[in-house]
Amino acid sequence: MDVVLVTAVIASLFLVIAAAEPLAARLRLPYSAILALLGTLIGAAAIFFLRTDLTDALNPVAAAIINFPIRSNVFLYVFLPTLLFQATLGMNLRRMLDDWVPILVLAIVAVVAATVFVGFALSWTSSLPLAACFLVGAIVSTTDPSAVVSIFRSIAAPRRLVRIIEGESLLNDAAAIALFSLFMGFVMEGVPDPTLGGALAQFPMLLGGGALAGWLVAQGAIGAMALLARYEKAQLSVSIALPYLAYIGAEQLFGASGVIAVVTAGITLNLVGPGKIPPTAWANLNDVWDILSHWAGALIFILAALLIPRLLEDVHFGDFLLILVVTAAAIAARGAILSGLLPILRMLRLSPRIERPYRVAILWGGLRGALTLALALAVTESFRVPIEVKRVVGILATGFTLWTLLVQGTTLTWVIKKLGLDRLGPLDQALSNQVVAVALQTVREQVSTTTDTYGLDREIVRSEAKRFGKRLDAAVKTAEEGDEIQDRDRVTLGLIALGGAERDATTVGIRERTISLRLAQKALSDCDRLIEGARSDGRVGYQRAAKANVRYGNVFRAALFAHNRLHISGPLARLTADRFDLLLSKRQILRDLEGFIDGRIRRIHGRRVAELLRDLLTRRREATERALEGLRLQYPGYAEELERRFIRRTALRLEEGEYDTMHEDGLIGDELYTALSQDLARRRAQADERPPLDLSVQRAELVRRFPLFADLEEKEIRPLARGLRTRYVAPGDVISRRDSTARSVYFIASGAVEQRVAGHTYRLGRGDMCGQLALLMPRRRRSELVAITPSTLLELDETRFKRLLKRSARLREAVRDSATRRGLDLNDILGEAPEVAKALAKPDLKPTPEPEANAQDAEAKPEAVKADEAAKG
Numbered sequence: 001m002d003v004v005l006v007t008a009v010i011a012s013l014f015l016v017i018a019a020a021e022p023l024a025a026r027l028r029l030p031y032s033a034i035l036a037l038l039g040t041l042i043g044a045a046a047i048f049f050l051r052t053d054l055t056d057a058l059n060p061v062a063a064a065i066i067n068f069p070i071r072s073n074v075f076l077y078v079f080l081p082t083l084l085f086q087a088t089l090g091m092n093l094r095r096m097l098d099d100w101v102p103i104l105v106l107a108i109v110a111v112v113a114a115t116v117f118v119g120f121a122l123s124w125t126s127s128l129p130l131a132a133c134f135l136v137g138a139i140v141s142t143t144d145p146s147a148v149v150s151i152f153r154s155i156a157a158p159r160r161l162v163r164i165i166e167g168e169s170l171l172n173d174a175a176a177i178a179l180f181s182l183f184m185g186f187v188m189e190g191v192p193d194p195t196l197g198g199a200l201a202q203f204p205m206l207l208g209g210g211a212l213a214g215w216l217v218a219q220g221a222i223g224a225m226a227l228l229a230r231y232e233k234a235q236l237s238v239s240i241a242l243p244y245l246a247y248i249g250a251e252q253l254f255g256a257s258g259v260i261a262v263v264t265a266g267i268t269l270n271l272v273g274p275g276k277i278p279p280t281a282w283a284n285l286n287d288v289w290d291i292l293s294h295w296a297g298a299l300i301f302i303l304a305a306l307l308i309p310r311l312l313e314d315v316h317f318g319d320f321l322l323i324l325v326v327t328a329a330a331i332a333a334r335g336a337i338l339s340g341l342l343p344i345l346r347m348l349r350l351s352p353r354i355e356r357p358y359r360v361a362i363l364w365g366g367l368r369g370a371l372t373l374a375l376a377l378a379v380t381e382s383f384r385v386p387i388e389v390k391r392v393v394g395i396l397a398t399g400f401t402l403w404t405l406l407v408q409g410t411t412l413t414w415v416i417k418k419l420g421l422d423r424l425g426p427l428d429q430a431l432s433n434q435v436v437a438v439a440l441q442t443v444r445e446q447v448s449t450t451t452d453t454y455g456l457d458r459e460i461v462r463s464e465a466k467r468f469g470k471r472l473d474a475a476v477k478t479a480e481e482g483d484e485i486q487d488r489d490r491v492t493l494g495l496i497a498l499g500g501a502e503r504d505a506t507t508v509g510i511r512e513r514t515i516s517l518r519l520a521q522k523a524l525s526d527c528d529r530l531i532e533g534a535r536s537d538g539r540v541g542y543q544r545a546a547k548a549n550v551r552y553g554n555v556f557r558a559a560l561f562a563h564n565r566l567h568i569s570g571p572l573a574r575l576t577a578d579r580f581d582l583l584l585s586k587r588q589i590l591r592d593l594e595g596f597i598d599g600r601i602r603r604i605h606g607r608r609v610a611e612l613l614r615d616l617l618t619r620r621r622e623a624t625e626r627a628l629e630g631l632r633l634q635y636p637g638y639a640e641e642l643e644r645r646f647i648r649r650t651a652l653r654l655e656e657g658e659y660d661t662m663h664e665d666g667l668i669g670d671e672l673y674t675a676l677s678q679d680l681a682r683r684r685a686q687a688d689e690r691p692p693l694d695l696s697v698q699r700a701e702l703v704r705r706f707p708l709f710a711d712l713e714e715k716e717i718r719p720l721a722r723g724l725r726t727r728y729v730a731p732g733d734v735i736s737r738r739d740s741t742a743r744s745v746y747f748i749a750s751g752a753v754e755q756r757v758a759g760h761t762y763r764l765g766r767g768d769m770c771g772q773l774a775l776l777m778p779r780r781r782r783s784e785l786v787a788i789t790p791s792t793l794l795e796l797d798e799t800r801f802k803r804l805l806k807r808s809a810r811l812r813e814a815v816r817d818s819a820t821r822r823g824l825d826l827n828d829i830l831g832e833a834p835e836v837a838k839a840l841a842k843p844d845l846k847p848t849p850e851p852e853a854n855a856q857d858a859e860a861k862p863e864a865v866k867a868d869e870a871a872k873g
Contacts, residue, residue: 005064016042017298032144032301032367033409039305040402047309066310070303072381075374077247079300080173081262085243086293087170088266089286092521092528096167102342102351103164107171110337114141115179117333118326122396125325131186132389138179139375139397140330143169144367164351165362173371174259178206180375181257188384209256214264217246222269226276235281236288242269274518278685304373311376311398314391322392323399330400334366357419364415367404372397440472488538490605494613495534495542501596503527505589512653513684514646515585519578523585539616546620550627552730552790560728572728576631577690580642583628590621630750630790641691648687656680703794706747707767708811716807723800727793729753735770735785735793742774742781745801751791757783772815775801 016038024034046065049058096103118137123130221242228234243262250261274282338359345351354362376397380390506523509515515523526549533541559571594614602610632639659680663673703709703721712720727746729735735746735753746753748768755762755770764770774781775798796804805811 005060006069009064009068013299013302014295016302017295020298020302028413030367030405030409030412033405035298035301036305036308036402036405039302040308042302043306043309046306065306068303068306070307072374072378075300075304075371076258076378077244079296080259080371080374081243081247082289082292082296083300084170084173084259084262085266086289087166088263089270089289091166091170091270092163092525093267093270096163099164099167099351102345103167103171105341105345105350106164106168106337108175109341110143110168110334111138111141111172111175111179113333113337114330115176117329117336121325121329122322126322126392128389128392129187131183132393135180135183135187135379136326136393136396137329138176138183139372139379139393140326140368140400141179141333142173142176142368142371142375144371170263174207174210174257174263176371177259177375178257181206184379184382187379187389188382206257207260209254210250210258210260211264213250213254213256214246214261215268217249217261218242218265218268218272221245221265222272222276225273229278229281232278232281232284235277236285239269239285239289270521274516274520300371300374304377307373307377308398308402311373311380311394315395315399319392319395319399322396323403326396326400327403331363331366335363338363357421360419361412361416361421364408365412367409367412368401372401440468443468487608490609491612492534492538494601494605494609495539495616496531497601498593498596498613498617499527499531499534499542501593501600502530502589505592506585509585509589513688514588514649514653516581516688516690519582519585522578523582526586543616546616546623550623557730560730563726563728573692576635577638577642577692579627580631580635580639581690583624583631584642584646587621587624587628590617590624593617638691645687645690649684652680652684652687706749706794708747708769708814709808710810712808720800720804723796725795727795729787729791729793731787731789733787735787736781736783738782738784739780742771742798744795744797745769745771745775746785747794747796749792749794751787751789753791753793754786754788755783756786763788769811769814769818772801773819776815 017035020034020038021031024031027034042065046062048062050062050066115134115137118140119130119134122128122133122136126133128136221238225235225238228238242265246261246265247258250256251258273285277285338354342351342354342359346353376394379385379397380394382390385393503524506515506527510520510523526545529545529549530542533543533545535541537544556572556575559575562568563572594617597610597613597617601613628639656677659668659673659676662668663670668676703717703724709717709720724747726749727735729751736742738756746769748764748766748770750766752763752765753770755764770785771781774783805815
């Protein structure tokens with residue numbers, strides 16, 4: 001076909017795409033349904049004008065549309081990678097990982113269920129081979145959630161519900177294409193009755209191979225983009241190549257799923273990219289992919305819709321009955337998942353509770369789209385598929401897609417209204433009335449000042465204020481007559497609003513660069529967890545989410561294991577530095593939220609709710625301060641460097657704001673503004689570079705600040721620091737077990753541990769020593785050490801400890817004191833360990849100064865000793 005004619009057709013399709021969006025908004029129909037309808041009408045009109053005798057003037061245009069060079073490979077290799085890659089880039093993967101179980105189960109089980117239901121239903125009602133029936137089931141098992149997701153967002157459905165639907169749709173495309181490839185091979189090889197177990201046995205290889213291929217290609221692309229840090233357009237070019245290389249490499253080289261490869265590549269870039277790519281380049285990369293995805297999604301729909309009239313040319317009456325069979329089986333399969341599997345996942349606490357109206361909306365909103373048509377087109381193009389199979393598969397897939405788009409899609413909004421999902425609940429309606437009343441009162445006060453502000457006529461202002469006052473009175477009356485909101489519900493609504501304000505403040509911090517872009521998703525995920533916790537379980541859920549945001553997770557525990565056992569410190573250093581950064585930013589945001597409580601929350605929900613929320617916020621701020629203080633104690637010098645960096649970045653943001661204001665006011669010209677901006681960008685790039693955390697250097701600093709080593713000289717501290725091994729423990733970790741052989745002594749640099757011995761519990765904190773008595777006595781340990789907070793321990797082996805004991809008077813005094821406090825006879829220790837008896841028995845030449853007050857000294861004695869001292873007092 002002439003390239004000029006092809007270009008003209010594509011340009012005209014872009015005009016159709018431009019008209020489809022406002023048309024869908026005006027008709028209140030899904031955008032994809034409008035695109036499919038327009039494409040179908042264009043294709044039908046082309047066939048009509050080509051075959052009619054009314055006129056021959058439009059024959060060249062009609063022939064160009066009908067014979068347009070579009071094949072299934074164009075959909076699968078050009079458009080599909082773009083859509084999948086952008087979807088993974090735009091997702092909050094850290095929050096989606098919290099729901100990976102329901103997402104993965106729904107994605108895979110839903111596809112398998114649809115394939116099985118449709119396959120067996122067709123095998124009972126048609127003459128198609130079983131392999132072809134399963135092929136139809138795999139083709140129609142993909143879903144396009146854009147319509148239902150957009151409607152759910154417009155009615156403020158739970159974010160977690162929307163996130164699960166998006167994730168399920170993203171992965172079920174991959175599962176459906178994998179099954180399609182399996183059964184397509186059976187059909188082309190002439191296997192009439194394949195076993196489902198044999199087909200599913202190949203499934204893990206397709207998924208695993210695709211994931212490996214996508215990860216490898218993504219790692220190479222990320223490395224190349226890091227090397228091209230100064231060339232933003234080069235980085236964008238690498239990102240464009242990434243999904244296509246991953247797709248083709250997985251399909252052609254590994255024989256695996258290209259869809260899984262693209263999804264894996266997008267996830268890898270989403271998680272790793274912000275730390276490797278400059279923030280401005282990362283933001284521009286997402287903008288470019290947004291527009292590419294919009295165009296690809298629109299083109300794949302409208303081009304696929306152009307083929308619908310051609311695919312339905314040979315339809316017979318019996319085919320309509322088979323379309324109804326496919327429709328009923330597909331809906332039944334989706335209904336079984338929603339009504340059977342989801343409640344089970346809910347009982348296992350793996351999925352959020354989904355109310356019945358939402359389940360019905362998801363069921364009816366399971367639209368099929370361009371991917372279904374593309375897979376059907378691939379079947380019709382294959383010369384190895386029997387002609388009758390090609391005809392039936394094309395008709396069934398096309399008819400079912402038209403049903404979902406033109407029947408379910410056009411009635412989805414009506415179904416939503418009938419289910420009552422477009423209306424506010426009683427609680428939200430009562431809150432809405434009060435919010436409107438408070439807002440109108442504020443507006444009236446501001447309107448009253450417009451006379452002085454704008455110099456308007458007093459009579460006009462007075463009359464308009466009177467008119468506005470009537471509306472205010474009506475709003476107040478509505479609020480008073482409405483349902484009363486209970487204090488518990490007010491607290492829940494206030495916490496949701498507080499979480500929203502925290503998210504807005506976090507977004508501002510990301511935009512103003514006070515929060516690193518590499519931590520942006522983590523910071524936003526923490527805010528989303530607070531909102532969802534408050535929405536589902538009120539104050540308890542909010543507090544649970546707040547604690548989860550501060551405590552160490554499984555990833556940190558894995559990094560601890562790598563550092564303590566494998567001596568790999570890189571992951572621990574990186575996670576610790578990220579935690580520093582995030583806690584510093586969170587502390588400032590929590591302080592700023594007090595103004596939001598005193599302003600908005602107090603006016604809407606009252607003083608009692610505001611005070612309760614302030615108390616919760618204070619607890620969160622104290623927990624953040626404790627976490628920061630613990631990190632400062634572990635890494636004193638590094639904490640100072642990060643705080644200085646935080647101040648520098650804040651100063652740069654303020655400086656940038658001043659330059660922007662001066663430029664907007666015309667005080668500085670474009671040339672000077674450009675020069676200042678370039679200099680600011682250079683200094684900001686330097687400030688954005690986070691100083692590395694060297695755990696070995698920090699260990700020497702800890703030794704210098706440790707009270708028990710205060711009497712050592714500098715020349716003794718350095719070899720001691722090399723001999724000490726830093727050990728990080730999380731709450732609940734067992735440091736040493738009862739009846740184990742003592743080989744080390746632990747010095748607590750930060751945190752707290754419990755020592756459990758003979759029915760008593762001792763709490764030891766920063767500056768204390770543990771395990772020394774068991775080491776000096778040649779017997780197995782009689783106590784157990786357990787961490788009760790995130791703690792840093794300095795571990796010293798037996799030989800070095802005994803050598804140090806002879807040199808340090810303060811250490812000898814600490815050993816004697818620990819034996820006395822625990823009711824042990826020092827003579828027993830001296831008798832059982834003669835090699836150190838002389839050192840311990842030797843009196844110190846000078847008194848040892850009192851150690852610094854410990855916050856946990858009051859708890860360092862067993863309960864029996866405390867009671868005895870209280871009785872003597």
